[in-house]
Amino acid sequence: MATRKSRARGLVPVTAVGLGLAAGALAALAAQRHMLDALRTRLDQLEASAQDQRHTNLAHQQRLHWELLSKAIDSPELAEVLDIFEAPASPQERRQYLFANALYTNLLFYYRIGNLSREEFHGRMRGLLQNPVVRKYWYATQGQRATLPDDSDEAGLGRMVDELLHQLEEADIDEWWVVGEPPVE
Template identity: 70%
Template sequence: MRTRLEHLEQQAARTQQRANLARQQRQHWELLSKAIDDPELAEVLDLYERPVTPERRRQYLFANALYTNLLCYYRIGNMGRDEFLKHVRGMFQNPIVREYWYATQHQRASLTGTEEAELGQLVDDLLLQLDEADTDEWWVVGEPPSGP
């Protein structure tokens, strides 16, 4: 009975964590949407190393929303690392998304020791492999990740 109760408590905690992540994701999107729609608000989020045009800033914010959404799907358990990698591989075929990634590299540098940092490193490694690949078949480039 005690084991069953502990299992149910753990399951409830995981469910609550997923709900919290979903709420956070929704709030993140609402804030990004405001910034995408209002150039004055978007300036608050302009933390890039080089100046960018308002149009490019909006595109970067949208790229951030796409990546954050993918990250959230992974974190709540809707996909594993292999599927995360497949989605990232496709998403980063877009040159603006890649440009966004490189422009925000210094922001990710402070995320050491976190799951988000680990996934960011996975993306960095994949981009390096894509840049070094001698094939146009981008969908097959990249070492499968090890771990969960």
């Protein structure tokens, strides 16, 4: 019997060591899980900060774009620098095209920062395209849009506007606001 007791006593410390190791492993896993959660939270914060910085950069770029266009609109001499349209444009047409460009670019920036959905962009462009000057501007800048990378947001939106303009010109109704299928998000 004494032998049995010594075997039973030997199992108790081994079991206690096993439980201790398991508890230590669980504690290490819990600490690791806590650290991973903290890292995930920090990564989310950094991504949000990067998105905010991107929006700030786009807003700054839009402001600079408008300042440059304003100078060109106010000065025929400066507007000549931006005369890169398909067909020759008079000084008045050039100023109108520059303003149409400002309107389009404003919508583009709104879309890029998430203030407009693709469907809303489509609807706003449908309204702008009711103006004959905006239509002429759109045709006069085809060559510029052709240089955009095919997979860029701007190229995709440009193709969408091209299709919308085609549909508007082909439509045989006065209700322009129903022409063209809004894009699927």
